[in-house]
Amino acid sequence: MKLVLARVDNRLIHGQVLEAWVPNTHANCIVVANDEIAETTMRRLLMEAAVPKGIQVVVDKVEAVAHLLCSGELGDARVLLLFATVSDALLAFRAGAPITTLNLGNMHAGAGKLKCSCTIALSPEDIDDLRTLDDSGVKIMSQCVPTEREIAWSSMLPRTEG
Amino acid sequence: MKGLVIATHADLGASLLRACELIIGPLPNACAISVQREDDIDTVRQTFATAIAEVGRDGDGVLIMTDMLGGTPANIGGSFVDAERVDLLTGVSLPMVLKFFNSKADLGLSELALILKAYGQQGIQLISELLKR
Numbered sequence: 001m002k003l004v005l006a007r008v009d010n011r012l013i014h015g016q017v018l019e020a021w022v023p024n025t026h027a028n029c030i031v032v033a034n035d036e037i038a039e040t041t042m043r044r045l046l047m048e049a050a051v052p053k054g055i056q057v058v059v060d061k062v063e064a065v066a067h068l069l070c071s072g073e074l075g076d077a078r079v080l081l082l083f084a085t086v087s088d089a090l091l092a093f094r095a096g097a098p099i100t101t102l103n104l105g106n107m108h109a110g111a112g113k114l115k116c117s118c119t120i121a122l123s124p125e126d127i128d129d130l131r132t133l134d135d136s137g138v139k140i141m142s143q144c145v146p147t148e149r150e151i152a153w154s155s156m157l158p159r160t161e162g
Numbered sequence: 163m164k165g166l167v168i169a170t171h172a173d174l175g176a177s178l179l180r181a182c183e184l185i186i187g188p189l190p191n192a193c194a195i196s197v198q199r200e201d202d203i204d205t206v207r208q209t210f211a212t213a214i215a216e217v218g219r220d221g222d223g224v225l226i227m228t229d230m231l232g233g234t235p236a237n238i239g240g241s242f243v244d245a246e247r248v249d250l251l252t253g254v255s256l257p258m259v260l261k262f263f264n265s266k267a268d269l270g271l272s273e274l275a276l277i278l279k280a281y282g283q284q285g286i287q288l289i290s291e292l293l294k295r
Contacts, residue, residue: 010203011203011234011237012237013232013237014232014233014234014237015171015230015232015233015234018232018233042240042241042243043237043240043241046236046237046240047232047237049231049232050231050232050233050236050237051232106199108200108201108202108203109202110202110204118199118200119199119200144199
């Protein structure tokens with residue numbers, strides 16, 4: 001198993017992932033780590049139907065995904081791993097998911113969030129979780145699509161935060 | 163009368179409605195939802211709810227058409243599917259939109275959806291293949 005991309009994207013599997021990141025990373029397995037969708041048949045079916053034939057899809061709870069990634073069960077798959085939130089990414093990391101780089105894709109605005117770019121808004125909890133991951137040696141970069149420049153997450157924060 | 167919501171990335175849906183209007187005239191009970199890169203998911207979901215209520219005011223059902231299976235418009239639209247009341251058809255094209263308005267009014271929503279699915283598929287042809295026949 002080679003983890004070719006670990007991404008936080010609140011849209012999970014969508015156009016940017018299927019049409020930009022899959023071709024860019026040559027991923028042949030998309031793993032969605034999300035407790036809610038793992039238990040919602042309709043959303044799982046729609047997700048599985050959307051992925052082109054030849055690409056494996058796994059949808060499971062966050063901790064189960066962390067264990068799967070460590071288990072060797074995925075053979076020599078090139079895995080694109082998706083989380084809806086930073087806290088899920090941290091949970092998976094703590095449960096042993098071999099994440100060395102984390103891509104921030106879409107984390108949209110909401111009440112009380114700090115807007116860092118057109119697609120990234122961070123809550124105080126997101127910032128704490130990202131700091132924890134950063135301190136643990138995970139390289140965290142914001143990049144919506146492969147043709148955009150990567151930006152280190154810390155440089156997106158206002159100076160008082162950074 | 164059944165309602166139509168065309169939900170797409172950027173302004174494709176609005177353009178499809180304009181193109182359709184140019185061919186057959188004003189389109190009742192139809193609207194377009196444009197999903198932009200920076201849109202918050204919950205806001206888009208709310209836009210869907212409002213649009214479905216608006217075009218579905220006659221109580222004859224609403225068909226959502228989206229550009230791409232697996233895209234955000236289809237992912238969100240999928241959560242509104244409700245047996246006889248709301249259905250979702252992906253891979254929208256101009257022929258499908260035209261046929262929606264040019265179909266018999268007494269067709270049920272699911273009957274119409276199946277016809278439009280087949281009609282959209284028929285609309286995709288490679289001309290050199292046709293010439294070889």
